[in-house]
Amino acid sequence: MEHDIVNVAQTKQPTIFAQFMNLVKNNELSHAYLFTGEDGAGQFSVAMGVAMRLFCTNVQNGVPCGKCSECVRIMNYDHPDVVITKPDGQSIKVDQIRHVKSEFTKSAMEGSKKVFIISEAEKMTTGAANSLLKFIEEPTGNVVSFLISKNRNLVLPTIISRTQVVEFPSLSKKLMVAELQSSGVKPSEVNLMISITNSLDQIKAWSKDDWFASTQKLLEKWFTYLVKGNAMAMPFIQMSLMPLITNKDRQRIVISMMLSLFDDVLETKYGTLSSDRVKYPGILAETKQAAVEWNNDQILAMLDELLDMNGSMAVNVNFQNIIEALTLKILAIGQS
Template sequence: MKTITQKELSHAYLFTGEEGAGEFEVALGIAMRLFCENVKNGYPCGKCNECQRILNFDNPDVVIENTNDRSIKVDQIRRIKDEFSKSAVEGNKKVFIISGADRLTSGAANSLLKFIEEPIGEIVTILITENKNLVLPTILSRTQVIEFPHLNREDILKQLTSIGVPPSSVNLMLSLTNDLTEIKSWLKDNWFENIQVAIGQWFKYIIKGDAMAFPFIQTQLLGIINNRDEQRIVLAIMVQIFREPLMIKFVGNSIQREFPQLTDSIDTAKDRLSASQLTDSIELLLMMNNSFNSNINFQNILEETTLKLLDIAKR
């Protein structure tokens, strides 16, 4: 923020750091600082109409591209190019925040370059990546690279506690992501807690070889899953829940349990299933990601995998 106060803000940045290091939040903070109606000590107030609009992604002069696609193609950049060429809608400043800079195809990157090199008016472009080594050299050479420091576990735990993550969910969440923004989205309407309970019940059916695991997918589990991002998280949790009894078999109870509320069921799985059965189950679950990335129907993926897991449990 000091850079903005001293009017030394560059026209193009590349923020790089591990997931959850705060790159996106800082980018939003810069946008808020530029538009804030009530700057205090060089920082945006976070409460004025302009700050709230940016936080709600409702300012036409703050353009955000935050896609989970495996690559960002030329077609996806066209909208941004159009926005680059327009005058600011409500003032003379525009901010562009593009996550996943390492996923820009060469064509998409080239489409952005001339606008980065020759900005029209007061334009600030912020690209974000977890790995700058995967960013095209042409982008690296034309942006000011800002590296965010690594997060340590203690700092992350403090942040999770501050946003209300229950202790029973902390270790599992940290095995899935360090991104506080993503974690906050999981906390809405107790979604993460509900999905933990549902997957826990599904797991209990599986380890007992109970065929109720199959209808449970449609009657209980699918109703909690609302979008593709949540589908991805469900697949990851299923892998982790089978990994825990295998780890206890090899390492003992010294591991940090990710499912403390399922201690009895995890221990039952450890005692009832062999290392071979658990390993085969994990390999099968990992294969779900291939089907998922191939856009196979999610319900079909879960149901087919559940039947195979039941077969493994009954061996």
């Protein structure tokens, strides 16, 4: 958990956070909100910031101080009138919502307000979501609820229709890079990861797993073979690359990593690849060599072959066969 909720909310979503501070100031909060957006876009921090603003005893310049006993208790998940619910395992279960419902029916213990934050609301079972509906429809007392979801399409339409939906935009690349580097993600991996996903949580998970870094290194070796027109690229797939590609998710990630590799080549060809955009810094010399030796039509033809891989996956063609066929085609295009 971030130690400075207010700072995180102001940094990630300054406009949304300021709007909610004004809503609290003017006593115009609605009874239920659905915050949607990519992981790490600041939804939870904004919801917590609103809760802190409602209870803060020392508001500073319109925002909670983050230091009074009320703010500290909220940040420590220890405030009786701020109830936070998260998935228990893979889902939010009916019993968890029953607990929330029981809290709805109680009067606030230390004031006139109650705040409920339901994180990963898309993981509510249908029964849990239906159980929550009546309390969203008919709020009791001075209650505000925040449902947080990274995918609104997985939230029941009846829930969506009874909340005010707030779409959180993805963070700017500058903010993402700063947060990832402060979290210990290697600079040599940041740009590649950001080119594949906007989810900070996903990137942080990859950074803690040797799989991503190992796969990046192997793809650099594979590409080096391709640039040199070396047929060793074929046995390299079976002996080195395939043992790491153990499931469908990893197959999709590898395709995205390959596309990013050839995107570096294309941008180098057009002279638009600045140093802060390089996704494969470990093979910059090979990337430049490819941009010189391959013409535009060849590079675009290679990208087309890469994009066609998704179609082959959709009809369940063996993934090793897909990559080997791709490799043969790229070698042929490069020598044409």
